[in-house]
Amino acid sequence: MKQQEIRAGVIAAIKAIAPEVEEDELVSGQPLRAQVDLDSMDWLNVLIELHQRFGIDIPEVDYARLDTLDAIVSYLSGRLG
Amino acid sequence: MFEFNLPSLGADMDKGTLLEWKVVPGQVVRKGDVVAVVDTSKAAVDVEIWSDGTVQELLADIGREIPVGTPIIALRAPGEAVSAKPARPGKSDKSTPATASAAYAAAPAPLALQAPATTFSATPARQPVSPAARRRAAELGLPLDKVAATGVQGSITLRDVEQAAAAAAQAVAPGSAKPIAAPSAGAKVAVDRNAEMRRAIAAAMHKSKQEIPHYYLSETIPMRKALDWLRAVNEKRPVTARLLPAALLLKAVALATRDFPEVNGLFVNGVYHASAVTHIGVAISLRQGGLIAPALHDIGARALDTVMLELADLVRRCRAGSLRSSEMSDPTITVTNLGDQGVQAVFGVIYPPQVALVGFGRLAERPWVEDGKLVVMPVVTASLSADHRVSDGHRGALFLMRISDLLQQPEEL
Numbered sequence: 001m002k003q004q005e006i007r008a009g010v011i012a013a014i015k016a017i018a019p020e021v022e023e024d025e026l027v028s029g030q031p032l033r034a035q036v037d038l039d040s041m042d043w044l045n046v047l048i049e050l051h052q053r054f055g056i057d058i059p060e061v062d063y064a065r066l067d068t069l070d071a072i073v074s075y076l077s078g079r080l081g
Numbered sequence: 082m083f084e085f086n087l088p089s090l091g092a093d094m095d096k097g098t099l100l101e102w103k104v105v106p107g108q109v110v111r112k113g114d115v116v117a118v119v120d121t122s123k124a125a126v127d128v129e130i131w132s133d134g135t136v137q138e139l140l141a142d143i144g145r146e147i148p149v150g151t152p153i154i155a156l157r158a159p160g161e162a163v164s165a166k167p168a169r170p171g172k173s174d175k176s177t178p179a180t181a182s183a184a185y186a187a188a189p190a191p192l193a194l195q196a197p198a199t200t201f202s203a204t205p206a207r208q209p210v211s212p213a214a215r216r217r218a219a220e221l222g223l224p225l226d227k228v229a230a231t232g233v234q235g236s237i238t239l240r241d242v243e244q245a246a247a248a249a250a251q252a253v254a255p256g257s258a259k260p261i262a263a264p265s266a267g268a269k270v271a272v273d274r275n276a277e278m279r280r281a282i283a284a285a286m287h288k289s290k291q292e293i294p295h296y297y298l299s300e301t302i303p304m305r306k307a308l309d310w311l312r313a314v315n316e317k318r319p320v321t322a323r324l325l326p327a328a329l330l331l332k333a334v335a336l337a338t339r340d341f342p343e344v345n346g347l348f349v350n351g352v353y354h355a356s357a358v359t360h361i362g363v364a365i366s367l368r369q370g371g372l373i374a375p376a377l378h379d380i381g382a383r384a385l386d387t388v389m390l391e392l393a394d395l396v397r398r399c400r401a402g403s404l405r406s407s408e409m410s411d412p413t414i415t416v417t418n419l420g421d422q423g424v425q426a427v428f429g430v431i432y433p434p435q436v437a438l439v440g441f442g443r444l445a446e447r448p449w450v451e452d453g454k455l456v457v458m459p460v461v462t463a464s465l466s467a468d469h470r471v472s473d474g475h476r477g478a479l480f481l482m483r484i485s486d487l488l489q490q491p492e493e494l
Contacts, residue, residue, distance in 0.1 A: 044320070059316065
């Protein structure tokens with residue numbers, strides 16, 4: 001899967017939980033949860049969305065690596081192979 | 082025959098706008114069925130009925146604003162004949178055509194109809210009004226049921242009347258007819274809704290700070306055992322079945338209330354009513370701004386997995402703006418968790434008529450002394466805001482310590 005597609009899927013997952021998010025306003029390299037105001041319940045729901053879209057179950061130990069939009073995209077593309 | 086009244090929608094909600102009927106005349110309903118959808122400034126609320134019966138007549142109009150406590154549906158009790166004429170078969174008197182209203186009056190008050198919280202509703206049938214407010218309302222030709230009360234004991238003050246008059250003038254100005262607020266009618270309505278929610282929160286919090294002598298306590302709770310246990314449990318689970326620390330915190334509060342009835346109940350008209358069950362109001366921030374605290378019912382009796390599922394469902398429905406009337410009306414204590422993006426501690430304002438609020442700050446690692454050694458410990462600061470009319474600091478402290486103790490044995494939760 002191409003990076004572009006993964007990125008689009010991640011943004012769609014975020015928008016499913018936080019519909020007010022505008023893609024243009026997201027800074028890819030900045031911490032995501034502070035930009036979008038995702039609490040732990042929202043974050044869990046984003047991960048569930050990602051699970052449904054990509055079929056990847058992200059273990060809890062990897063959460064800390066997923067702090068920015070770029071990091072999530074590269075993590076997923078790594079897992080998707 | 083009996084009437085179903087619009088139940089309480091929470092202490093800061095004294096009215097709702099009827100959006101939709103979920104039943105039709107002739108339909109059989111069971112206790113807990115959703116009979117109507119009512120819009121409040123915070124969310125669309127599914128109104129649940131509190132008794133079995135058959136719908137006889139719908140008594141309210143869609144689009145109309147309805148004060149809490151207003152009859153909205155006339156129903157026949159289970160087994161009651163379709164005809165309303167023989168009001169009471171045993172005593173029926175042929176000469177007097179037993180009118181419907183007589184039948185209503187004669188019927189035993191259907192206690193089951195009333196949600197527990199409805200009886201504690203902040204808007205009693207007889208609305209207290211200050212003399213100046215009554216006079217001014219009469220001058221303005223303003224019906225008092227259109228005025229939101231912010232005074233002591235839910236009374237209408239002169240200022241309430243002035244504000245309601247100003248709001249009414251504004252509402253009427255753009256057109257001749259009274260505008261009916263539909264929930265999705267654009268930005269103007271969204272702004273009104275936010276303003277209305279802000280007003281509702283302001284009224285409840287103002288009442289709280291004016292009437293409730295708060296005291297505040299806090300305790301830092303070590304969370305290593307709880308988090309280690311959670312990590313071990315979650316490792317084996319798919320993302321769809323994972324537990325959040327919030328589920329542990331809520332369950333611990335629910336269990337702790339069992340031995341502390343003085344923090345779990347409602348203070349109404351100068352009398353405290355301890356609650357036998359614990360319905361935790363969970364403070365949830367809405368994405369568009371504002372706050373709502375609907376109830377998780379009796380979670381002390383539920384498995385942790387169920388608590389998590391119900392919490393996730395409640396948050397999802399809150400954000401979608403779809404809640405049930407029982408959730409809005411009957412929390413017996415509130416928990417606020419400013420969460421992992423939040424601050425170290427929160428000292429909350431009690432949500433009347435409740436008497437306590439437990440707050441949790443951010444889970445964070447801090448220096449900690451354990452067995453004489455300095456270690457790094459994940460901790461959370463728990464706080465209690467409680468009503469001094471009902472409890473004292475000593476008992477409040479024991480309650481907080483109980484929560485802390487319960488969190489040291491997460492496998493027992």
